[in-house]
Amino acid sequence: MKMDKKFSYVPLFLQWVLNILLTLLALILSVFLVKETFTIYQIIFNLDGTPAIDLLESILNFFLYFEFIALIIKYFEAHFHFPLRYFIYIGITAIVRLIIVDHKDPMDTILYSGAILVMVVTLFIADLRKKSSN
Template sequence: MKMDSKFSYVPQFLQWVLNVLLTLLALVLSVFLVRETYTIYQLFFTSDGPPPIELLESILNFFLYFEFIALIIKYFEARFHFPLRYLIYIGITAIVRLIIVDHKNPMDTILYSGAILIMVVTLFIADPRKKSGG
């Protein structure tokens, strides 16, 4: 028993370190989010119009930053727990971005689409809000 009480501060200290680092990460991601917003603004108001692929890539990057910041917020709201569905949302957005940016190989695109389908099915299965039959 003495050993347990001797090191009881370790998880609390590590939790504190994690919270501080996640807060710093959220601040850095916020800076990147503002930078991406400025990039989207520049793409929209160029004289020859925005290149569609670059604009779409910037918008998806914006949503990735936004989702990571939302995930960190949910982590603190859920009392230091990452909800699974937010991680899946981020994965889906990242794969959609990958399909848009790198769509030269049709087989890769089909595999990426299959991965999105698996994640959507996982969301459906793991949804705690769905009603149980009965």
């Protein structure tokens, strides 16, 4: 019994470390989000000679940063719990970005599309379970 009480502060300490590091990560991602916004501005107004096709990739990068920041916010709002839905949203966005950036092999594109379908079905099942539990 004394051993349990002796180390009872460890989870609390680790939770604090995690919270501090997630806050730092959110700040770093915010800087990248602002940088990506500036890149989108440059592409739209063609200030640096970047091809317009890169606009879509930059927009998807923007949303990936945005979703990770939203995930960290939800973590704190949900009292230190990561909602599964947000990981699935991030995964879908990441695979869409991958399809847009690397679409040379049709078989890979079909497999990526299948992965998106699996994630959408997972979201649907999770929503059904959530509605049935309420």
